[in-house]
Amino acid sequence: MRPLPIVAGFLLAGTAMAQETPVLTVYAPDYFGSEWGPGPQIEALFEPRCGCDLRFVTGDVLSRLLLEGAATEADAIIGLNTDQTARARASGLFAPHGQDTSDLTMPVAWADEVFLPFNWGETAFVYNTGRLPDPPASFAALLAAPDDLKIVIQDPRSSASGLALLLWVKAVYGEGAAEAWARLKPKILTVTPGWAESYGLFTEGEADMVMSYTTSPAYHLIAEGDATKKAAIFPEGHYFMVELAAQLAGTDQPALAQDFMDFILSEPFQSMIATGNWSYPARLDPARLPAGFAGLPRPPKTLFFSETEAEALRAAALAEWLEVMSR
C-alpha cells in the first residue's frame, strides 16, 4: 500500500498544476506600485472577479513595450498618456478594447477604439490662498502679472505634465505662443524634470504657483483637511489630460485581457479613482463623486489637441519653447 500516497500526491500536484491561477500581466507606470496609488485597489477588486492573479509590472511602460515588441509578456497596459498614443498605435501591438465610449463623463468626446480612458483631469496652476490671496484670474493676467510672482513648471522633454503645459500654451495662444512664453519666462522660478520635484518646491514655499492639475486641491482637502490649496481657473480654458489603458493583440490570455478592459469602465473601478488616483473617473455620475471633488471649480472651457494634431505640433512647439527659454 505504500506507493499509493505517493501516486496520489503526484496526481494532486498534477491537478493543482492544471488549475494553477492564470496570471494577467499589466504594464503600468511606477505609481501603480505605490501603496497609495490605484494599483492595490485595482488588484483587490479585479482578482476575485477574474479568478486570476493580476500582476502589475511597473516602470517606463511604452519604452519597455517598444523594446520588447511582439515578444512582450504584457497582456495589457495601463497609464499611457495621450502624448504617447501615436507611437504606441504605430507599433501595431494593440487590439481594440471593445467598449462603448459614447457615455463617458469626460469634457471631450472619445471615439478611440484602441486606447480606453480610465481617468482624466485638466492642467492648472495651483496656489496657496495664504501666500497668494489674489491669484491671476486668467492666463492673460498670469502673463501680465508682476515678475516677482514665481511659478514652477516641468520640462516637456522629461515629463508628461510639462508637455501638457506646452500644448496648453499652444492651444490658448497659437501663433503667439512664443511671445506668451517670453512674457511668462521671468516668472518661471525653475523647470524641474518631473511633477513631484515641482510640487515639492511648491509645498516647501519656494514658489507661489505650480503647474499641476485642477484636481490637486482635492487631495489637500480630503486627505489633509486643508482648504488653502486652490487651482486658478482661467476663462481661456484648460488643457485636457487623460490616462489610458489598452490590451495587447498578441496576449496569451485574451479572455482575461478583455475582462480587464470590461472592468475598467465598471462601477467598482470608477468609483475608486477619485481618491485612489486624485483624478476624475472616466465614467461616473458626478453626483457620486466625493464631496471634496464635487466642490472643485471646473474650467469653463476644455482644450485638447487630437493625437494627430498634437503629434504635428509637438516638435515645433518644443523647439519654440527651447528657443525662448534659452534666450
Added chain:
Amino acid sequence: MAGGPVAVTRHLPGLAVAALILALGLGTLAAVLWRGLAEGAGAALGPADLQAIRFTLWQAILSATLSAGLAIPVARAFARRRFPGRAALILLTGAPFILPVIVAVLGLLAVFGRGGLVNGALVWAGLPPVSIYGLQGVVLAHVFFNLPLAVRLILQGWGAIPAERFRLAESLGFGPAEVARHLERPMLRAVLPGVWVAIFVICLSSFAVALTLGGGPRATTVELAIYQAFRFDFDLGRAALLAGVQIALCLGAAALAAGVARPAGFGAGMDRPLPAPGGGVWLRLQDALAIGAAALFLLLPLALVALSGLPGLTQLGPAALAAAGRSLALALASTALCLALALPLADAAARSPFGRWFEAVGLIPLATSSLVLGTGLFLILRGQVAPAQAALPVTMLVNAVMALPFALRAVLPPLRDVQADYGRLAAALDLRGAARWRLLVLPRLRAPIGFSAGLAAALSAGDLGVITLFADGRSETLPLHLYRLMGAYRMEAAMGAALLLTALSLGLFWIFDRGGRHGAATR
C-alpha cells in the same frame, strides 16, 4: 619579473574586471546603438546638443575646480588640527555626498532659496535678494555634493605623507611655506588630478540637479538630452550617440589628468602618529576658519532637511521599514561586490605597465548614462532571463560598478605607495598572491578600504534604482518609497523617509569607515 606569462596571469583578475566594466559601459551602449540603427533612426547632433555639451562641460569644469580647490584648505585644517568632535565632524561633513538629490536640493533651497535663510537675512538688512537659480545654483549644488568627497580624498593624501617627513621638516626649521613646497605640493600634485577628474565626471552626468537649480533649458546637460531622446523621441540611435559623447568627454578628462599627475615619491615611513600640530595664532585661525566655513556650508542645509523630516517620521508605515531593510540588504551585497571588483582593478592599475589604462577604465561607470546602461542591459539580457528575476542581481551589479570609481580613487594612491615602497622587498621575499594581499596590502589599505566600503554602501542605499526597465513593482527600496510618497502628494511623509534614508546611509558609511580606521596599521 617583467613581461612573460607571469605578468599576464598576475593581472588576470584586473583584466577580467576591466572587461566587465567595458562590457557594461560600452557593450550596453553598442546594444542601444545597434537597436537604434535597426530602427533606422538618423543619429546626428544638432545645435541644441552642442549647446548642451558646452553647458555640461562648463559647469563640470567650474564645479570640479571649485570643489577640489576649496577642499584643500579644509583637508589641510583637518589634517593639522586635533580637537574634540573632529571625527564626528569629518563624518557629518561627508553626508551631502550620499544624500538623495531631491533632498539635498530642498536642503540647499532652505538656505539659499527664495524664502531661504540667506535671502531672509538680506531682506532684513535691506539688501536685494539673490537668486540661486542658474549656473550659480548648479555649481553651488555640485560643490555641496562633491566638496565632502574631495576633502576626504585629499585628507587621505595628507595622511599618506609619512610622519617622519614632517619631523624632518620640523628639525630643519621649515616654516609653513617650506612644508607646503616640499611636502604638501608634491602630495597634491599626485592626488588632486584624480580628485578633479572624479568630480568633473560626476558633474558631467548630472541631470536632476542641473535642471532643477539651473532654472530652465539653458541648463540642459547631455544626460537630459539622452533622456529626451528616450522619453520624447524614442530615438535610440541619438541616445547612444550622446552617451558616447559623454564617455569620450570623461576619457578626455582622465587623459588630461594622467598627464598632470606625478607620483609624490615620499618613500616609506614607520606609520608613527603625526607630530603635534605647530604654527602660530595666524595658522590656527586660518584652519578654524576653513573648518568652520565648510561645516556651516555643508551642515546647515543638512540640519534643515533633518528638522523638516522629523514630523514626517511618525507617518512612516511598515512598508517604509520593509523598504529600508531591502535597501540595507542590497547595500551590503553591492558593497561586497564593489570591493571584490575594485581591489583587483586597483592592483592592476598600480602594478601593470598599462596602469593608466586600468585607471581610465575605472572611470567609465561614472560617465555611463544610467538610462543607456539600463536599456542596453535590458536588450542584452532579454530572451535569456525574465527581467523581473534579473532585477535584484542587475541592481546589485550596477550599484557595485557605479560605486567602483570612488573605491578606486580611494584605494589606488595608497596601493601605488605600497608598490613603490614595498614592491621590491615583497618580490625579494617572493611574497605573492593571497599571502601578499594578506600580509602586505590589506593591513596597509585597511583605512581606504573601509572608506570605500562605506561609500559604496551609502551610495547603493541611496540609489533610486534607475534601471526601471527591470523593476518588478514589488520589491520597493527606500529611495523608491520616498519618491512614491512625493508622487502621491505626501511631502511631509517623504521628508520623513528622506531623514530615515539619510540616517541609514550615514550609519552604513560610519560603520565601515570606522571599522577601517579602527586599529588600522596605518594612520
